[in-house]
Amino acid sequence: MASFKAALSKPFAKYIAWKINKWSSNPVETQQKVFQDLISSAQHTAFGKDHNFESISSYEAFQKEVPIRDYEDLKPYVERVVAGEPDILWKGKPLYFAKTSGTTSGAKYIPITKESMPTHIEAARNAILMYIHETGNSKFVDGKMIFLQGSPILEEKNGIKLGRLSGIVAHFVPKYLQKNRLPSLETNCIEDWETKVDAIVEETINEDMSIISGIPSWVQMYFEKLIEKSGKNVGDLFKNFNLFIFGGVNYEPYRSKFENLIGRKVDSIELYPASEGFFAFQDQQNEKGMLLQLNSGIFYEFIEAEHFFDENAKRLTIAEVKLSVNYVMIISTTAGLWAYNIGDTVQFTSLKPYRVIVSGRIKHFISAFGEHVIGKEVEQALKEATKNTLISVNEFTVAPQINPEEGLPYHEWFIEFENAPEDEIQFIAALEQSLQQQNSYYFDLITGKVLRPLQLTRIKKDGFQTYMKSIGKLGGQNKIPRLSNDRKIADRLYELKLTK
Template sequence: MLNFFKKNAALVWAKKHVQKTAEFKKNSEKNQEALLLSLVKTAQKTLFGREHDFENIRSVKEFQEKVPVADYEDLKPYIERVKKGQANILWTETPEYFAKTSGTTSGSKYIPISKEGMPFQIAGAQSALFHYIAQKNNADFVNGKMIFLQGSPEMEEVFGIKTGRLSGIVAHHIPAYLQKNRLPSWNTNIMEDWEAKVDKIIEETEHENMTLISGIPPWLVMYFEKLTEKHGKKIKQLFPNLQLLVTGGVNYEPYRDKMEDLLGGKVDIIQTFPASEGFFAFQDDYTKEGLLLLTNHGIFYEFIPLEEYGKPGARRLTLKDVELHKDYALILTTNSGLWAYSIGDVVRFINKEPYRILVSGRTKHFTSAFGEHVIGFEVEEAMKAALEKHPAQITEFHLAPQVNPTEGLPYHEWLIEFEKEPEDLEVFRNELDHQLRERNTYYDDLITGNILQQLHISSLKKNAFHEYAKSQGKLGGQNKTPRLANDRKIADLLEIYKL
């Protein structure tokens, strides 16, 4: 009886929720400007607000004139003051949390999450599930066990501000009605050794009625592989009632074939776009490509055309100005005190009514040693198309330029860990090169003009990327190896894994 009640209650809540979201989908442009002016007004008396004349900002244009685009290094002096417990710096109060992330130039980053911002982190995930339930007209999964492959929920305090990984922070806010169904246990979740943690998760889940599993794709693959190796069965044989995978963090498409092979049966997929800075988008129609941009979740968005990003006078566009199928650097202003903040993600709009996006790359993850500016979306789509024509299974790959080869012209090197190689690797190489040329005219021009030779493929040993991540101390639920780079730092470290 209780299970029947939970399932039907979820269906009722889901349908009501989807009806409520219709308004923001229709009025995104208007709501976004009103949101920005509301954020500015709230923060007028903060240190940042006083320094940037918030009191006299009356429009998006005036905001853009007074507040430059910033990265973490630009905001770090303010965040350091917030870390010491000072209020009224970036936002009116000290944050409720700091989401601690690993940085590159900045070391660890401390991303503030305010009391106003935290509910939207939870609401984004809930909304994704409600849209799925309403569309599917099925909430059976709420009565089974659910697992979230995530970071440790243990937190430290920085001058009284609770600090930890975002996924660990979110673990403290999972609704009560889901807590009894949730795995793994607290003691397993707080384990720091990722390999040992996955082994323990398998012990706790392998004989349970798993219905929903969530995590970033490479770590879902790792969990599924260990399960299949242990039991000699596909995941749907082990978990016949598994209904739903919820993924985020990286593009799911390059993992789809591998995941389908491991699953061995039909499982629905919801892709999401969460980050420490906010929950930005989710797949509101699990049968179609694209993520619904959440324009009513305390975040004002700007978009810089990727080809202009980092250049003087780069245009800062709002929703009304964006074009379909163009790449934009994503800029955020949030109700946690991030102002015109460049998060480093690149998005591409595929729909405007409502606004739906694809995450097409990272501003710092590209290959342009020869002026080609190849981005993540292009290499992932090229790989997907090549695999469709010449079937193979890919565990992971990394693209890097080879500027000074021992002989011949420079080239792009693709370091690929194959689960199953294509029937003819040379034919596959030619197809992959062709597909990338189709997607990037600059790369095509370089090949045509004999500036570059065709790409090279270097096959890597099994578990190469796993061992590389382990050697760098980057095993864990939120870490992922960049798919491409503009130098050979990662490529050189992968040399020892070449076949």
């Protein structure tokens, strides 16, 4: 029999679904209101004064006054906020800084404000409520739940607390979920990732886990340690585990591996959270893509990735986007980020309502030869090459080999297999064929004898974990880039290759 909490969640889920449907059915008006609220709220800030917010009454005027910026461009303003000055990017001072380890900028301090913080919490909650509304399944709210995350211990800088986003969010878990939530605060505060996972295994192995959440690569590590300790697959260990919530990377390369570790299929919900905002979540089990959060204090602009580096590249609103085009996503937010390039590329899978998939990073692509290969394409190639086979992949990344010792240049795939292909040549051919079919530039370079077909370098077991540990990025929200435009990662992985 369902508990009072489980029973109560259904009418609440119905109400939230009605609210979401209301704004998602009026996307352009919703975004226009967000835009106007942002401009009027920030007109007396230092940024607002520098960019004539008082005179901005249209999107066209905003485009003229506010250029696209990344973190480095916005840094002079951020440094003033970090120094404790109020009313710089947003009114007052932020509640927190989400500290992230940028690959190009060193440590980044992303402000989180009184207005932006609730949108992170609400989107995560609404993702679960939309699942309850769609499936009618609410039993899992009575079980234990875990989110594999960074430490909730926060530092302080000039009176403002700072930490990892997942650690900050841990302080906002609703009271009604607290007693269901694992691991304990003590375990969550362990900094060393491997020690932390071992402690989580000890705490959860005899519990009734119903929701498990985290970045797939790190959840996989948790699952493998559970199996190692118990001798059972995860589904037998946790009989009521039926919902996996994930974000950060595409789940498809992990799906078959997870089904083997769990021993059955479980429902999953994809999230698109970032320090800069909670952008989207999967609102339907059978729909490709995640519902873009148009009512969360974020105004979106989009630039076609193909033209992003052109001078005066055209900036588009939600009303102007098309399906299946690769866009760089630009945001302005209640945290004081203005026409800010977060570095992600997205594609729209639906325009009624607006749903997106994350297709890659504008900096994480391979175009060493003008091929414009993106993350979505290599993930799709891997999915097709392993379809209807016993092949399963733990982790992979791709890099260009521009100066080979002999022959033409090529793309090099570094793959750590859980279950390797019996016929490696056939597997490589399937990868190659899929990539050529998806990307006409790549096809032209192969047929034009500028490139030769891809090469495979197999990485030994746990090699990627060893690499991530060696650079101090094991666990938490850290993830290996699917693509690089240089050999920095590739050269390090060579030390971890499988010798046949």
